[in-house]
Amino acid sequence: MIRIPESELIINPDGSIFHLHIKPKELAERIILVGDPGRVDMVAGFFEQILHEGANREFVWKTGLFKGTAFTVVSTGIGTDNIDIVLNELDALVNIDFETRVPRQEHKTLKIVRIGTSGSLQKDLPTDSWLLSEKAIGFDGLLNFYEGRKEVCDADFESAFVASTGWLSSLTAPYVINADASLLQALNGDQVHKGVTISAPGFYGPQGRVVRLPIAMPDINEKITAFSWADRRVTNYEMECSAIYGLSALLGHQAATVCVIIANRLAGTYSKDYKQQVKLLVEYVLNNLNR
Ligand SMILES: O=P(O)(O)O[C@H]1O[C@H](CO)[C@@H](O)[C@H]1O
Numbered sequence: 001m002i003r004i005p006e007s008e009l010i011i012n013p014d015g016s017i018f019h020l021h022i023k024p025k026e027l028a029e030r031i032i033l034v035g036d037p038g039r040v041d042m043v044a045g046f047f048e049q050i051l052h053e054g055a056n057r058e059f060v061w062k063t064g065l066f067k068g069t070a071f072t073v074v075s076t077g078i079g080t081d082n083i084d085i086v087l088n089e090l091d092a093l094v095n096i097d098f099e100t101r102v103p104r105q106e107h108k109t110l111k112i113v114r115i116g117t118s119g120s121l122q123k124d125l126p127t128d129s130w131l132l133s134e135k136a137i138g139f140d141g142l143l144n145f146y147e148g149r150k151e152v153c154d155a156d157f158e159s160a161f162v163a164s165t166g167w168l169s170s171l172t173a174p175y176v177i178n179a180d181a182s183l184l185q186a187l188n189g190d191q192v193h194k195g196v197t198i199s200a201p202g203f204y205g206p207q208g209r210v211v212r213l214p215i216a217m218p219d220i221n222e223k224i225t226a227f228s229w230a231d232r233r234v235t236n237y238e239m240e241c242s243a244i245y246g247l248s249a250l251l252g253h254q255a256a257t258v259c260v261i262i263a264n265r266l267a268g269t270y271s272k273d274y275k276q277q278v279k280l281l282v283e284y285v286l287n288n289l290n291r
């Protein structure tokens, strides 16, 4: 077995992983990812006991018990570049022996649910509604750096999307990737809308927002809203889901994303109090993952 060198897998002197500052024994199998470090305490507020906690940069985390089941909540900050760090380090914590620096014989699967906020691209998906991402479209390009990307992505959907939007060849190739089917089932419910989520490598231009700078594809959002493929339409924008789904598929973990819609891009509306909805959604996810 190949020993992973110190430069490739950095372990801190206290035995924790480089960025997340988590030690292998401190991580639960059920993981909640939130973008905002300030949301970690809100999630952990549902735990009856905190077992471990730590923080480094934007990565704040707590492991605790929710109705007797261990969960770890980790903040990712914004963007898929951070997700590359978070997913690779979470996987290393369970699937690499930190003493020998060799991958473990037995693979451990994590259940990873991102709870976030998002902007709607469909009129009938109002602010404060909940959206479970059945598929993600990555505008970010992260998965294209990994071998095996083709095997886990939906090539037909990608081609249809590129053709229909007139995707510019100067942009990164979009990748389309599914959520884990068992987590989708666990999180399904009457109050949960389902859809296809774009993860963009920015909040402004890459999501078609024009503040002062004109954008390369001025009609991109109209085209996305009108696009449909095999009875599916694109529902919303956020900034992390695609990389979570892609890296989870390659690393052998289960992943899903559910977001509160805080802005409706077609109606031009913004939620009056989305924080209350995020809290309700957190409670819903914890209960549904605890079954
Ligand atoms: O509320 P979070 O989880 O951070 O999610 C969304 O909000 C941020 C942008 O404001 C991006 O991270 C986007 O994905």
Ligand SMILES: O=c1cc[nH]c(=O)[nH]1
Pocket: 117, 118, 119, 120, 203, 207, 237, 238, 239, 262, 263
């Ligand atoms: O429009 C939005 C709202 C939240 N998060 C995003 O990335 N986009």
